[in-house]
Amino acid sequence: MGGNWKEIVRYLLRKRDILIIILTPVLLSPILIFNYESKAARCGFVLLLILFHWLTLAVPLPVTGVLMLVWLPILELLPMRDVEINFMSDFIVLGLGILFISTGVEKYQLHRRIALRVLLLAGTKPKWLLLALMSVVGFLSILILSVPLFIMMLPIVTALAEQLEISEYPGNSTVEANSIHDATEKSTVSDGDTIEMEKVEHGMVNDSNDSKEAGHDNQYKSSTTLVATEDSEQTSPLKTCFYIGLVYASTIGGAASLFGNVTQVIMLQLLERLYSTEAKISFGSWMIFSLPVQLVILLICWGWLTFYYLSDIPCCRRRNQNDASNGPETKSKEDKGRIIEILREEYDALGQLTWAEGVIMIVFGCLILLWFFEDPSFMTGWQSFFTPGYVTTATITMGFVAICFVLPSTRPSFDFNGSTSSYKPLLDWKYVQSNVGWGIVFFVGAVFSLSEAMKASGFDELIGEQFDIIVNWSPWVVLLGTTVISAVTAEVISSTVISTLLMPILKYTAAIQGIHPYYYIIAMTLGLNFSFCLPAGNLSNAIVISNGYVKLPQLVKSGVFMNIVGLILVNIAMNTYGYWILNLDNIPDWALDVDFGEVNATSAEITTELSTVS
Helix, strand or coil: CHHHHHHHHHHHHHCHHHHHHHHHHHHHHHHHHHHCCCHHHHHHHHHHHHHHHHHHCCCCHHHHHHHHHHHHHHCCCCCHHHHHHHHHCHHHHHHHHHHHHHHHHHHCCHHHHHHHHHHHHCCCCHHHHHHHHHHHHHHHHHHCCHHHHHHHHHHHHHHHHHHHHHHHCCCCCCCCCCCHHHHHHHHCCCCCCCCCHHHHHHHHHCCCCCHHHHHHHHHHHHHHCCCCCCCHHHCCHHHHHHHHHHHHHHHHHHHHCCCCCHHHHHHHHHHHHHCCHHHCCCHHHHHHHHHHHHHHHHHHHHHHHHHHHHCCCCCCCCCCHHHHHHCCCCCCHHHHHHHHHHHHHHHHHCCCCCHHHHHHHHHHHHHHHHHHCCCCCCCCCHHHHCCCCCCCHHHHHHHHHHHHCCCECCCCCCCCCCCCCCCCECCCHHHHHHHCCCHHHHHHHHHHHHHHHHHHHCHHHHHHHHCHHHHHCCHHHHHHHHHHHHHHHCCCCCHHHHHHHHHHHHHHHHHHHCCCCHHHHHHHHHHHCCCCCCHHHCHHHHHHHHCCCCCHHHHHHHHHHHHHHHHHHHHHHHCCCHHHHCCCCCCCHHHHCCCHHHHHHHHHHHHHHHHHHC
């Protein structure tokens, strides 16, 4: 009998996803049965349903966008045309534009050239190589979304860490990466395979014993499984340090840019939904405020990882078992020279800077300048030359994307008498189509649709009204609590979920207290980026944990300190120079446009209906 129960449990676990998909709406159905007349209650049903799917990953994240296209019109929360527009909003177009140009960086290996050049300047000491690595990854994360950049840089770090392990722990390394090219070859399966954000997230987190599903997931896993050691117990502290450094640097650098992480992009859209188009913060203002904070965090992170993993202090040295038993090994000068040799060989293999690489650099440089000077707080930006609402950041970004589809990938020749090579554009659609994670359109569209439904039903104001107790607290206390809650919950829940739930509360609180909403919302967004501890909080964390590069306790021990540092610095920055850069002393009209009468009416309606049901 006991064996039968075990078989039943195993069967149910194998069918976990389908059970969640079927049972979740059934269990939540009483909300609709007893409160269907209330739009806020119907919105609450959809919110709980989608949250549960996001938390359990019963369906791929992009599929939640498909569910929004079904549930919101059926429950009469939003007309179909209002739902559809969320899946091609201004910010989704902007994100796609950035991803398109990022594929050009990957195609022509520009990120590889920059990283190898910087690493060659760092020498052979692990701590300086770590600083060089984190600096170049942090810089590139300003230009490229942090997760795709992390995946692109992983082969370089793998080969470098393997060779460093050989020089630091002779006889300890189980795998020798002869070159970065070897590591890259091990990370690819075929020219047709791609690495898409939603595929990795769903494939890495949810393993299935079902043969068909396992084969489907392995396609995604193989794209990101790079030279994993055969026995994770033998991973040296040095290798662990470099992998964690890569993860943290990509996250920290992404927070310095308004378009470096999806969290910031979603914040911009929610600002427009909760207030108006005037509420959008400019790229320049964000970067001037956030960049100094992230630079300090990056340097502290480097110092912390160096101290914790590479320090010679006995109480801090994290040796593996072989190293502890065999005692210190003599460092081989030949092995250290091999590090430089590998980096030099790989850099020389790239050849001279090509026409395509130069054009991509110019495109990115011009694009960043235009982002920065769109509407900076210290001067009149180029946006003032156009009628408001017509030309946006997405317009400019897609303009440069169009240029990349037209410009030639090789230097044009005007020798009409000589032989000429066939014309090939800098970007071709076939390559872009196979290397862009299109699922992000549906996932982000689901977030925007949910936010729009919450506003249309009055659910967002209802949430804010329930937390009216915090309006009596000092602003700095609310700020501290907001950042702490954001950082802690972001470790276990998607940052998009937290943004959707917290921003209505912060909107209500800021309006009551007469404070600029940027004071709370920007700090909350930065706090959501400080997910350094657990795999659920960050896709990069999930990749290094699931592939055995880093053990979970190692990531947690390293991340707790970084979370504390990040929270302290953000609170200090917001209460000091943030007032000047973000102009927090002057509250705009759009920030004061909150209909508290509607809030109280909605709250009273829901309270009455709930009391009737009870």
